[in-house]
Amino acid sequence: MDNKDKSRIRTRTKRYIKQLIHNFRFTYEDISKSSGIGVNRLKAINKKEEPTFEEYMTLKKIAIELSSERGEDSAD
Numbered sequence: 001m002d003n004k005d006k007s008r009i010r011t012r013t014k015r016y017i018k019q020l021i022h023n024f025r026f027t028y029e030d031i032s033k034s035s036g037i038g039v040n041r042l043k044a045i046n047k048k049e050e051p052t053f054e055e056y057m058t059l060k061k062i063a064i065e066l067s068s069e070r071g072e073d074s075a076d
Contacts, residue, residue: 006050013051016063017042024066034062 001009020026032039035058045051051059 009053009056010050013056013059014046016059017046019063035059
């Protein structure tokens with residue numbers, strides 16, 4: 001994986017964290033419970049540390065599942 005890919009994954013991971021916090025009113029603790037990623041690790045990723053691919057995929061999965069559930073709820 002080159003630097004461009006790492007940067008892209010980091011940016012997307014931060015976007016998923018912010019989406020969970022702002023759109024779904026999650027706290028870092030809520031995200032930690034749902035993902036299994038420690039609170040301090042989530043904060044570090046959101047600041048400047050590189051996420052692992054597994055962390056990226058876990059947060060992506062949670063954000064997409066919640067977004068699709070919200071879309072189904074608003075369609076009713």
